[in-house]
Amino acid sequence: MDMKIETLPHPDQDRERGPIINDFSLVVATANGTGSQTANLALLRSIFKLGIPVHGKNIFPSNIQGLPTWYHIRVSHEGYVARRPSEILIAYNPATLLEDVAELPPGGVCVYNEDLGFVPERDDLCYYALPVKELIATSEIKGKLRDYIANMTFVGALAYLLEIPLVAIEESLSYHFRHRQKLVDSNMEVVRSTYNWSVENLSKVDPYRIEPMDKTKDLILMTGNEAGALGAIFGGVSFVAWYPITPSTSFVDALREFLPELRIDDQGKATYSVIQAEDELAAIGMVLGAGWAGARALTATSGPGISLMSEFAGLGYFAEVPAVIWDIQRVGPSTGLPTRTSQGDVTFVYYLGHGDTCNVILFPSSIEECFEFGYTSHDLAEVLQTPVFVLSDLDMGMNNWMGKPFRYPEGPLQRGKVLSAEEVGSDPFVRYRDVDGDGIGYRTLPGNTNPLGAYLTRGTGHDENANYSERAEDWAENSERLARKFDTARELVPGPEISSMSDARVGIIAFGSTRYAVDEARDRLSHSGFSTGFLRVRALPVNGEVRTFIEQHEKVLVVEMNRDGQLHNILQTEYPDLATRLVSAAYLDGMPLTAEWVQARVLRVKL
Amino acid sequence: MDMKIETLPHPDQDRERGPIINDFSLVVATANGTGSQTANLALLRSIFKLGIPVHGKNIFPSNIQGLPTWYHIRVSHEGYVARRPSEILIAYNPATLLEDVAELPPGGVCVYNEDLGFVPERDDLCYYALPVKELIATSEIKGKLRDYIANMTFVGALAYLLEIPLVAIEESLSYHFRHRQKLVDSNMEVVRSTYNWSVENLSKVDPYRIEPMDKTKDLILMTGNEAGALGAIFGGVSFVAWYPITPSTSFVDALREFLPELRIDDQGKATYSVIQAEDELAAIGMVLGAGWAGARALTATSGPGISLMSEFAGLGYFAEVPAVIWDIQRVGPSTGLPTRTSQGDVTFVYYLGHGDTCNVILFPSSIEECFEFGYTSHDLAEVLQTPVFVLSDLDMGMNNWMGKPFRYPEGPLQRGKVLSAEEVGSDPFVRYRDVDGDGIGYRTLPGNTNPLGAYLTRGTGHDENANYSERAEDWAENSERLARKFDTARELVPGPEISSMSDARVGIIAFGSTRYAVDEARDRLSHSGFSTGFLRVRALPVNGEVRTFIEQHEKVLVVEMNRDGQLHNILQTEYPDLATRLVSAAYLDGMPLTAEWVQARVLRVKL
Amino acid sequence: MKRATGRVNRIGLSRSEYGGDPSTLCKGCGHNSIASQIIQVAFELSLKPHEIIKLSGIGCSSKSPAYFLGMSHGFNSLHGRMPALGTGALMANHSLRAIGVSGDGDTGSIGIGQFKHLVRRNVQMVYLIENNGVYGLTKGQFSATADEGQGLKYAGHNPFPEIDLCIEAIVAGCGFVARSFAGDAKQVRSLLKAALSHRGTAVLDIISPCVAFNNDDSSTKSYGYGRTNQYPLQEIGYVPVAEEIVVDDYEPGELRVIELHDGSYIRLRKLEADYDAGDRIRAVERLQRAQESREFVTGLLYFDSSRPSLAETNNLGDAPLASLPEARLRPTHEDLEGIMRRFR
Amino acid sequence: MKRATGRVNRIGLSRSEYGGDPSTLCKGCGHNSIASQIIQVAFELSLKPHEIIKLSGIGCSSKSPAYFLGMSHGFNSLHGRMPALGTGALMANHSLRAIGVSGDGDTGSIGIGQFKHLVRRNVQMVYLIENNGVYGLTKGQFSATADEGQGLKYAGHNPFPEIDLCIEAIVAGCGFVARSFAGDAKQVRSLLKAALSHRGTAVLDIISPCVAFNNDDSSTKSYGYGRTNQYPLQEIGYVPVAEEIVVDDYEPGELRVIELHDGSYIRLRKLEADYDAGDRIRAVERLQRAQESREFVTGLLYFDSSRPSLAETNNLGDAPLASLPEARLRPTHEDLEGIMRRFR
Ligand SMILES: Cc1ncc(C[n+]2csc(CCOP(=O)(O)OP(=O)(O)O)c2C)c(N)n1
Ligand SMILES: Cc1ncc(C[n+]2csc(CCOP(=O)(O)OP(=O)(O)O)c2C)c(N)n1
Ligand code: SF4
Ligand code: SF4
Ligand SMILES: [Mg+2]
Numbered sequence A, B: 001m002d003m004k005i006e007t008l009p010h011p012d013q014d015r016e017r018g019p020i021i022n023d024f025s026l027v028v029a030t031a032n033g034t035g036s037q038t039a040n041l042a043l044l045r046s047i048f049k050l051g052i053p054v055h056g057k058n059i060f061p062s063n064i065q066g067l068p069t070w071y072h073i074r075v076s077h078e079g080y081v082a083r084r085p086s087e088i089l090i091a092y093n094p095a096t097l098l099e100d101v102a103e104l105p106p107g108g109v110c111v112y113n114e115d116l117g118f119v120p121e122r123d124d125l126c127y128y129a130l131p132v133k134e135l136i137a138t139s140e141i142k143g144k145l146r147d148y149i150a151n152m153t154f155v156g157a158l159a160y161l162l163e164i165p166l167v168a169i170e171e172s173l174s175y176h177f178r179h180r181q182k183l184v185d186s187n188m189e190v191v192r193s194t195y196n197w198s199v200e201n202l203s204k205v206d207p208y209r210i211e212p213m214d215k216t217k218d219l220i221l222m223t224g225n226e227a228g229a230l231g232a233i234f235g236g237v238s239f240v241a242w243y244p245i246t247p248s249t250s251f252v253d254a255l256r257e258f259l260p261e262l263r264i265d266d267q268g269k270a271t272y273s274v275i276q277a278e279d280e281l282a283a284i285g286m287v288l289g290a291g292w293a294g295a296r297a298l299t300a301t302s303g304p305g306i307s308l309m310s311e312f313a314g315l316g317y318f319a320e321v322p323a324v325i326w327d328i329q330r331v332g333p334s335t336g337l338p339t340r341t342s343q344g345d346v347t348f349v350y351y352l353g354h355g356d357t358c359n360v361i362l363f364p365s366s367i368e369e370c371f372e373f374g375y376t377s378h379d380l381a382e383v384l385q386t387p388v389f390v391l392s393d394l395d396m397g398m399n400n401w402m403g404k405p406f407r408y409p410e411g412p413l414q415r416g417k418v419l420s421a422e423e424v425g426s427d428p429f430v431r432y433r434d435v436d437g438d439g440i441g442y443r444t445l446p447g448n449t450n451p452l453g454a455y456l457t458r459g460t461g462h463d464e465n466a467n468y469s470e471r472a473e474d475w476a477e478n479s480e481r482l483a484r485k486f487d488t489a490r491e492l493v494p495g496p497e498i499s500s501m502s503d504a505r506v507g508i509i510a511f512g513s514t515r516y517a518v519d520e521a522r523d524r525l526s527h528s529g530f531s532t533g534f535l536r537v538r539a540l541p542v543n544g545e546v547r548t549f550i551e552q553h554e555k556v557l558v559v560e561m562n563r564d565g566q567l568h569n570i571l572q573t574e575y576p577d578l579a580t581r582l583v584s585a586a587y588l589d590g591m592p593l594t595a596e597w598v599q600a601r602v603l604r605v606k607l
Numbered sequence C, D: 001m002k003r004a005t006g007r008v009n010r011i012g013l014s015r016s017e018y019g020g021d022p023s024t025l026c027k028g029c030g031h032n033s034i035a036s037q038i039i040q041v042a043f044e045l046s047l048k049p050h051e052i053i054k055l056s057g058i059g060c061s062s063k064s065p066a067y068f069l070g071m072s073h074g075f076n077s078l079h080g081r082m083p084a085l086g087t088g089a090l091m092a093n094h095s096l097r098a099i100g101v102s103g104d105g106d107t108g109s110i111g112i113g114q115f116k117h118l119v120r121r122n123v124q125m126v127y128l129i130e131n132n133g134v135y136g137l138t139k140g141q142f143s144a145t146a147d148e149g150q151g152l153k154y155a156g157h158n159p160f161p162e163i164d165l166c167i168e169a170i171v172a173g174c175g176f177v178a179r180s181f182a183g184d185a186k187q188v189r190s191l192l193k194a195a196l197s198h199r200g201t202a203v204l205d206i207i208s209p210c211v212a213f214n215n216d217d218s219s220t221k222s223y224g225y226g227r228t229n230q231y232p233l234q235e236i237g238y239v240p241v242a243e244e245i246v247v248d249d250y251e252p253g254e255l256r257v258i259e260l261h262d263g264s265y266i267r268l269r270k271l272e273a274d275y276d277a278g279d280r281i282r283a284v285e286r287l288q289r290a291q292e293s294r295e296f297v298t299g300l301l302y303f304d305s306s307r308p309s310l311a312e313t314n315n316l317g318d319a320p321l322a323s324l325p326e327a328r329l330r331p332t333h334e335d336l337e338g339i340m341r342r343f344r
């Protein structure tokens, strides 16, 4: 397994030094807990409001105050959003200043806080020094909040350097402060005074600039977790149980933000219930209880929580109870890096639960899909009567992404085979009979008034009638039916998204948030005449089109953000006859993959 | 997936009806909690003591009293021990009597308790009716224990029918009652009186008979759980934490039986500690704590417990703490069939823990190997500094198997890279540096007096010095080293056992308790001119010889007792270029596989 | 479904229609008596079977939901995890009444965390602990409620202090805490009835002797011939068929000494007629004193119905979440557009 | 390893040699004060660093073992699972003294089961709860020890009764239960010293205010400008740099009202000089009454050293299991032959 990232020549390195418009990355280096996120997000949203494609990634530490934090903003008139090394550094954190500067490419820009006592050494960079203390000295804000508002100085400076209209910044601040004008004013005061100071004291020498476009007019900017939470709400989720864990907490925060707004009825009563459980064993237990009793129920968690949910996941699979589990993946094994992104739970979740448990997984890769899977996951869970896992990741979940406004779900909620009292009728009700040949039996909900409608759900061996059974045939038949049901799932889950180039000999398979690096890498490759196909897996179990795609390419690179090539391995067992066409490109260090890396891995494929 | 067992012509069906000596199966059908196990085991051991290869399988329910129980005894002068349909039925359970009789092959024998009011219908069987109530009426034992002692009647009857010398039975009873003569006498009284009654009242018409041999003279008869527990004790296990769960409880019972005998020191102090934990999360946590602090520590559990151990398993893998976990597999998913056997936890345990966790697994398939892996598992865990899982199953663990007396372990305990205070010396101690290129760092134990020797163990990202780190390079390097360590494990774990036939086009891969069905099937096939190769996997990760074996055969059938072909799938990802040679033969209904089934699956392989 | 036979109740059901499958527990097991009392109470109260759910964990005790109220839905879940499952089920449908059955191992060992948090949240359910001080189903290990110093044949001597689940419930904020004895049918029934109408979690800790494993060598009256002389546990198990232990009605304040199957004794003392169940602090004190004198006080130990149930805390309306129609579950097109505007 | 600087103790170590890595917790966090007191106590008692192990779960509190006793081994384990890990470590080597650090979420929510069972077993360790009533590390949700009715900016209003971990410890059989306040350095030190020499589990519940998240909008003195007006949580986090809250020595029986960072108050009352820490029943009653009057009683609440520690219960000799030589771990050839004969 080769874990090294290839370093390719930096794309800007050889460019002529003309103005570079709407095509750069910048990174803001601060310490955690200084409140720099307001400044970062204001910056991000002003660029967005100017119609320019933009994306921000927050690289933050697993503590509350004082450790290094980097906020990366990628501005790309072409619309690329994958991670890319930054040309512009806002150096506000003394702890990482030297390292941060060292990472800038030749020709890079360093805007730094003069008070940190930094002495520039590299002579291939442009420097802009800001006397931060002095700049905020006149601010009306006093005391501890000075530190906080100090972050507005770099916003002001960048407004001058990148030519961001102040009005765009003001609009963004107004957005983030929810139109509380007093807050907007006190922040804008610092932005404006720094802007003015910059105009007088800095002379622009670097080539990077912002120019308004109209590429984001119809778009929204949102985190994946917010999108997923909204999807769940528009999917009628009515029960949520969870235990806090980064990076899933903001998923539930969004639920708790929007549910009271969207789901309080005329009588002022809630049409939902959210419970903070005592741990993840309890959270998934509550969700299964609610799903069994007929509510649309979800929990959100991350790796350690998934581990703790194993036993209940197996019960959900075997007792056939609908449930939706969002796993916002972070770096593991174990506690690992709680604030870094990963796609490392694929194998574990696919087989989560002892015995022959196997689970349905969805892989959203955009905020639109987070929203969509937010409701389809509940449809699938209820139709299939099984836990459905949605595997997002920290990068997708916690960062702000552009997307099209969400389409209102089509068609009614699919509640699956639930029999009413009338439907049970007067024939004995047989819970686990495969009436339709799809492996899915009919269920009734507690409260069904038909005296023939009740049954006892259990995690132990049972016959079709849900009666306890240790008979070998009963076990084998039931377990065969469950396998059949998994085949049904294969047909029902969202199929892959395929983008082919007819002459491509190399295909790429990826899923989730890495698709952006793949998209960009493919464009680059295609510019240099190298065609590739791309199949984006959207769910497990995979279905037929994946086979065709693999067959159509001599080699298929499976790109993923983990160490062991987890999807790659699953695909090998799915398609043993094609196993040798599959090449694993797996890498995990906590940072989102870059297009450069993908490109290098593609070029390395031996045909 | 085809889940049906093939039914082949019964081997005895076409035999001539001469005496059949030392080659039959018998099943004792009783209800749970009637104490019939004493009678069953006395029978088993008397046959064993007569020098005849024999094996018993207890098919018992998951309750305490009143549900059907079957005890199968296979007598085989050839030494076969796999499950096989029984020709002789002891019908003492009214609840299953009709079904039990229906399952007998033509020519079968039915010894039944006359008091049950059973009226024989099939005329292709031999019947022997025992007036049980009458037979025990004269016993000195009164009251409730009458029911219990009543089981001795079938022992007496079989002594006559099969010609088992009474002295052998007495010896066995004496064994089981630990030479408490009073108990032996009262039981023998019933055996003897029934024997006498049988001589006078029954006339032997069936062909089955016992004849003393000398094939077991040097052997022992023991359960896998006892053997494993003894192995652990001779491997110096000093800490055990567990939570009761069938079928692993008897493993710990054996530890608690033998530890006080073998491991109390001169001062009367224990050189071990056994703790009944409050659940499996606690059990594995205690074991990791003890392993970290330098004790040889184990826990034993089954599927549900394994699920609950997921999070700690990941910590053990990542924080590199030695531990041994015995998983005595039962039928899952979920609570499943707690008293039925399975090999269904392979995939789940291999990847147990979120993120890229992967674990070392040993697969014992005989009591000798249970003993051996009982100590080598601790060597491996300490050498590799990682949790080692031993996957046995209910059939192996709870049933009595013949085996050679155990060989005393060779060489000293391998305690791995543990530095004493002197060895730490005066250079800074670097816990996670790969000094030897095998991925394994040097560790120190708490209590090490060298002030440079301490470090903080953690489940979070860290650098070589064990300091907390969120740096991408640190994560990648550490995780690459862990992968390297897994490659080292590949070399250190016990390699496969291979038995080839030069002209074999079909190979068989199996592991654990199914090897007996494979052995017998291969003999049968070979008698009919069909050669097969056999590779018994003894550990994961698999190593090089497996590749060669697969290469040497056109098709390789992977036989296992689960639904999804778990080892088969793992092998496919290990050897993608050979993936299409692998054919899955997976089946699970809770009953041990039979040679017939294996044979049929081999014959069905398309070449 | 059982057919009506004999006398019927207000809603036209006979007692047998509240029955379930035949028990597969040991003859004489206290758990069977409790199941009978549940059946009897449901019959007497004319409970509608479809308004009840039965929940349990894993253990002999947790098997019993199969043996009563066959016309009610139920869920036999995971060891120690019934509280979470019940919480979810009851939030999905808070119009249901839940009878949860658990064991002392299920609640006191693996499940103590979920138990305490269920109680804290005041989930409206009757939480029945069938307490025998051992793990019945796994054959006789000590549970956390086993008396300190107690001896068991297979498990040896218990060196750890017992957990008193009534104290645990009270200090976790439970508003209905009672203790009884499986053989005291009358008391069990009256406590069950009260519990069924409590707003919030009602904990009933019922001493329920295990015929098979509450067997101590040191007990002089032990008849344990079948087991005491044998080896090893997993191979030989004889469980004598026993009679249920029954205690007749005894007076408030009275002490009753009950002989168990193995010849050991337990001491039950019924709470005095003037006992004030409203004083939480006194209730804990009383239980602690009883612990010291190795008595079990029986009766309603603590009662306070002032705390809202979880459904109330969560501001739920009358209609169960599980039966809300799509129109009330899915916000409108306008709602979505409004949100979308906000993220522009 | 830190080099000796300044004054040294009996074994020749300076205070700084008992230090650890620089803290990454918030400035002014109560957990930092507690770490300082651990360092000070270890220095004053001349503890040998190699005879100590530091254990923790997950949380801000659980990070602190990295910040003290850098020359001692430690294990920062899993959320809520330190008790099990510590039990195993201390059985492997019972000559070690263990300092376990946990949070109120770590102990009271996910970890309450392991906590209670650790205490029941009387594992010899100092179990320190750095209790702030919130989940610090995951940004401000309520833990199970949060006061009923308390408000937090992000978490809203807490409708559930608080779990009092001192009561929990006592009713689970703990023989050393004390409560203190992180800012009361003197009391923390003296309780720590006593705890370190207790035979069995010593539970210290130390109120340790969270600067970042114990912030309630409803508090009039809230300075929470940085947070209270923002949305949403995960995007904007400003944590003001704060001073540690310190309380000077106060008298037995005295009440001290302490203002926290967010302007809310807590009430501490030091146990009276004549308080009888030997009466378990009174101790629970006292804690329950304090709960009712919304006070925290500080000091040694309950003490009883009569119960054997787990190492004693398990009949361990002097030499730790971890350091037994092969000859004492592996039975002899004869032993094996004896056993083999038995299975013939
Ligand atoms: C996770 C898990 N661990 C262990 C078991 C095995 N097990 C089944 S029942 C039981 C104990 C039951 O004791 P208790 O709750 O007291 O019920 P009783 O049988 O005494 O009524 C155990 C440990 C299990 N089913 N699941
Ligand atoms: C299994 C698991 N679930 C959730 C988390 C996330 N998590 C980390 S710390 C924490 C709460 C810590 O609260 P507390 O113990 O009170 O410590 P504090 O930070 O307040 O000191 C949680 C929920 C985790 N690490 N592991
Ligand atoms: S083993 Fe004990 S608890 Fe279980 S059914 Fe039998 S008597 Fe009841
Ligand atoms: S968030 Fe709270 S508990 Fe955590 S370090 Fe900061 S002040 Fe302390
Ligand atoms: Mg019990």
Ligand SMILES: [Mg+2]
Residues within 6 Å of the ligand: D059, D103, D104, D105, D130, D131, D132, D133, D134, D135, D136, D143
């Ligand atoms: Mg806390």
